[in-house]
Every structure is written in C-alpha cells, then in structure tokens.
Amino acid sequence: MSKPLKSSQAMPLSGGVRVPGDKSISHRALMFGALAVGESRIEGLLEGDDVLRTAAAMRALGAEVERLEDGSWRLWGRGVGGLQEPADVLDLGNSGTGARLMMGLVATHPFTTIFTGDASLRSRPMKRVSEPLSRMGARFFTREGGRLPAAVVGTDNPLPIVYELPVASAQVKSAILLAGLNTPGITTVIEKEATRDHTELMLRNFGATVDVEYLEDGRHAISVTGFPELTGRHVVVPADPSSAAFPAVAALIVPGSEITLRGVGMNPLRTGLYTTLQEMGADICFQDAREEGGEPVADLLIRASRLRGVEVPAERAPSMIDEYPILAVAAAFATGTTRMNGLSELRVKESDRFAAVMRGLVACGVKVEEEGDTMVVHGTGAPPPGGGTVAVNLDHRIAMSFLVLGMASGQPVTVDDAEAIETSFPGFETLMNGLGAKIETV
Ligand SMILES: O=C(O)C1=C[C@@H](OP(=O)(O)O)[C@@H](O)[C@H](O)C1
Numbered sequence: 001m002s003k004p005l006k007s008s009q010a011m012p013l014s015g016g017v018r019v020p021g022d023k024s025i026s027h028r029a030l031m032f033g034a035l036a037v038g039e040s041r042i043e044g045l046l047e048g049d050d051v052l053r054t055a056a057a058m059r060a061l062g063a064e065v066e067r068l069e070d071g072s073w074r075l076w077g078r079g080v081g082g083l084q085e086p087a088d089v090l091d092l093g094n095s096g097t098g099a100r101l102m103m104g105l106v107a108t109h110p111f112t113t114i115f116t117g118d119a120s121l122r123s124r125p126m127k128r129v130s131e132p133l134s135r136m137g138a139r140f141f142t143r144e145g146g147r148l149p150a151a152v153v154g155t156d157n158p159l160p161i162v163y164e165l166p167v168a169s170a171q172v173k174s175a176i177l178l179a180g181l182n183t184p185g186i187t188t189v190i191e192k193e194a195t196r197d198h199t200e201l202m203l204r205n206f207g208a209t210v211d212v213e214y215l216e217d218g219r220h221a222i223s224v225t226g227f228p229e230l231t232g233r234h235v236v237v238p239a240d241p242s243s244a245a246f247p248a249v250a251a252l253i254v255p256g257s258e259i260t261l262r263g264v265g266m267n268p269l270r271t272g273l274y275t276t277l278q279e280m281g282a283d284i285c286f287q288d289a290r291e292e293g294g295e296p297v298a299d300l301l302i303r304a305s306r307l308r309g310v311e312v313p314a315e316r317a318p319s320m321i322d323e324y325p326i327l328a329v330a331a332a333f334a335t336g337t338t339r340m341n342g343l344s345e346l347r348v349k350e351s352d353r354f355a356a357v358m359r360g361l362v363a364c365g366v367k368v369e370e371e372g373d374t375m376v377v378h379g380t381g382a383p384p385p386g387g388g389t390v391a392v393n394l395d396h397r398i399a400m401s402f403l404v405l406g407m408a409s410g411q412p413v414t415v416d417d418a419e420a421i422e423t424s425f426p427g428f429e430t431l432m433n434g435l436g437a438k439i440e441t442v
C-alpha cells in the first residue's frame with residue numbers, strides 16, 4: 001500500500017523541536033553494544049525502520065537487545081568475536097549502513113550470514129565492501145553485479161589489510177574497521193577525503209585502540225588494533241543533522257518563519273549543508289554549543305532568509321552527502337545559479353538521487369542542468385511554480401525534500417509514496433505540521 005502525501009503553502013513556521021536521533025550513530029551504538037562485554041544503555045536512539053532492523057539483526061547475532069519503558073535501549077553484548085550464526089536471513093530493509101557495516105562485522109566470524117533487503121537495497125552496490133572483506137579472508141556469494149541477497153561466509157583465519165578507499169565512503173571504511181576488530185594485528189584504512197568518523201569516535205569510547213595518522217599528501221590512515229576488550233557504555237545519541245536539514249530549509253524558504261532545532265549533532269564531518277546555506281545567505285545561529293555523548297551539538301535558530309546561488313566544491317560532498325536533495329530545493333528558491341560538484345555517489349543511494357532530484361525539480365517548474373557529476377539549479381529568486389507529482393522510489397530523502405518544496409511553491413507538491421520516511425524520520429509529518437506545514441494524505 002503506498003502512502004501519497006501532498007504539501008501545500010505553509011503558515012510561517014514557528015516553534016522549537018528536536019528531530020529524532022542520528023541514524024549513523026544509532027546503528028553504531030547497537031552494533032558496538034552487541035560486541036561489548038556487559039551492559040550498554042542507549043538514550044535517544046533513532047527508532048526508524050533502518051535502525052530497528054539493525055536492532056533485530058543484533059538480536060539474531062546473539063546479543064540481548066531490549067527497549068526499556070523510559071524509551072532508552074539496553075544491550076547485553078557478546079564480546080569481540082562472540083557473535084553467533086543467525087538462524088535466518090538478515091533483512092536490513094532499506095538500510096545501506098546496516099547491511100554494509102554488518103557485512104564487516106560477520107566477515108571475521110566463522111559462520112555464514114545471509115543478507116537481503118528491500119528492492120532499493122537489493123539494487124545497491126556491495127562490491128565496495130565484499131572486495132576488501134574478501135582480502136581479509138571472507139567469501140561472498142552475491143547476485144549479479146555484487147548485489148543482495150548475498151551470503152557471507154566468515155573466516156576463522158582473518159588477515160589484517162591496509163586498504164585505500166576507492167570511493168569516499170564511511171560505510172566501507174567502517175565495514176573494514178569492524179572486520180578488523182576480530183582480526184589479529186592492525187587493520188588500516190586510508191582515506192583521501194575525510195568521511196564521517198562516528199565509528200572511530202565511538203569505538204574508542206567503547207575501549208578500542210583506533211589511531212589516525214595524517215600523511216603528507218593530505219590522505220590519512222585509520223588503524224584499529226585487533227581483539228580489543230570492548231566494555232558496555234552509556235551512549236547519548238544527538239539529534240540527526242541530516243534530518244534537521246528538512247525543517248531548517250523549510251524555515252529558510254517559508255516567509256516569516258523562525259524556528260529552533262534543539263540538540264543537533266554538529267560533528268564537523270556532517271555539517272557541510274549548514275556551511276553552504278550560510279554561504280547562500282541563510283540566517284542560522286548556532287546557540288549553546290556543547291558536547292553530548294562525545295559528539296558536539298548545538299541549538300539552531302533559523303529565520304526565513306533571501307538565499308543566493310553558490311558554487312559548492314566537490315571536496316565538501318562527504319560532509320553533506322545525504323543533504324544534496326534538500327540543498328537543491330533551497331537552491332530552487334535562491335536568486336541565481338547554484339552548482340553542486342562531485343555528486344557521483346548520489347547515483348547509488350536509496351535511489352539514483354541525482355536523477356530523482358532533477359526530475360522532481362523539472363516537474364515543479366525549476367530550470368536544472370546536468371554537467372557530468374555537477375548538478376546546476378537556476379533559481380529566479382521567486383518561489384518555483386510547484387504543482388508536480390514526484391516519484392519517491394523508496395527514497396526517504398527524496399520524499400521529504402519535495403514535501404518541503406511544496407511548503408513554499410506556487411502550487412502544492414505531491415509525493416507518490418511517503419512510507420520510506422519511516423526509515424530515518426518517524427513522525428516527520430506531525431513534526432512539520434506542528435511547526436506550521438500543511439502536509440496531508442491525498
Ligand atoms: O556511515 C554512515 O552511517 C553513512 C555513510 C554515508 O554513506 P556512504 O558511506 O555510502 O557514503 C551516508 O550516505 C549514509 O546515509 C550513512
């Protein structure tokens with residue numbers, strides 16, 4: 001059953017809200033809690049479908065995982081190397097992060113795990129993880145083109161590797177580092193461009209030795225030492241900056257808006273969107289900057305702003321990779337041209353986001369151009385006509401981005417199936433309508 005939603009012109013947005021917990025950090029907290037000795041507690045876990053599937057998978061791999069009455073989560077881990085063979089297929093739903101990180105986890109456990117997911121996840125490339133994990137000794141049996149479903153036959157004799165990432169991907173980096181936990185010696189990943197470092201930060205917090213060496217040519221080498229004793233921890237999950245991006249851009253484009261987003265994660269490897277919006281002239285104040293659970297957070301005060309087009313450098317892509325769809329929406333309201341460079345990875349997300357954004361913007365009367373891996377959006381400074389119906393193709397960020405566009409465009413915007421929003425932002429419609437949006441079932 002699909003769930004079409006329509007978004008019409010909003011009232012000026014006002015109020016203060018906290019968006020759900022960070023998806024990247026939530027997955028990792030569950031995985032590391034499952035590998036730690038003793039009890040871990042997680043506060044603020046994202047209870048979206050992607051993360052709930054990781055919780056179920058950790059249970060299937062032998063950890064105790066339960067949600068307590070106060071909304072926090074309790075885990076009782078198995079210790080590094082202590083996972084057990086799951087009795088059934090692990091279905092990771094829509095989640096690339098869940099699938100790829102878990103492939104790393106099981107690659108160095110001597111048993112077989114079978115992975116699958118929804119139609120979106122089954123179409124995504126997995127060779128980027130199976131290739132390095134095979135070098136460590138695991139065997140992979142995948143569908144044509146290295147796609148899921150896949151069986152991973154873990155090795156009982158893992159080899160540490162030194163691996164240079166061919167694509168900037170925190171998921172690939174993390175899969176290798178997690179495989180390295182149950183591997184003798186030192187496993188090293190070399191990155192050309194820094195990607196989100198939640199794995200490194202949280203692994204250290206659980207007791208692992210993770211070293212980062214900055215090489216002379218700008219690359220850096222991240223090493224994990226095998227067989228650490230991880231011990232249970234208390235993890236506090238910040239609000240997800242990638243989810244906060246939707247109400248943030250909505251407040252910028254709906255005239256007269258002023259909202260506060262509380263406790264938003266401000267890890268510098270995640271904040272490229274906010275830097276870009278400020279360059280476009282956005283009025284965003286970062287208030288009460290503090291640390292929560294080992295990650296920087298702040299409250300964001302955001303007021304409606306006149307935006308101007310900018311050039312977004314390719315080097316910034318890793319720090320805002322999931323935010324291009326909503327940035328493209330902001331660009332459609334700006335005066336002048338916005339050029340977003342280095343977007344090749346957008347083509348292998350939950351859907352081909354490059355194509356989906358271009359199609360959606362055209363359907364809403366926005367002038368766009370494709371120049372290789374550069375997306376060009378021409379804003380006129382006036383609200384775009386809107387009126388389009390956008391195909392979501394199981395991609396939550398496409399659904400949310402175009403619902404935000406409809407909040408300030410001439411005519412309402414419809415998305416054909418908003419169900420996917422549950423993967424990362426449960427309660428999106430209610431939260432946005434609470435701020436002043438008019439998002440309704442068609
Ligand atoms: O490590 C992570 O938690 C993530 C890494 C990114 O993917 P890639 O590693 O494929 O760039 C991002 O798009 C995804 O939403 C979450």
Ligand SMILES: C=C(OP(=O)(O)O)C(=O)O
Binds near residue numbers: 094
């Ligand atoms: C790309 C995303 O997630 P994943 O790769 O985990 O499916 C996302 O949330 O935008």
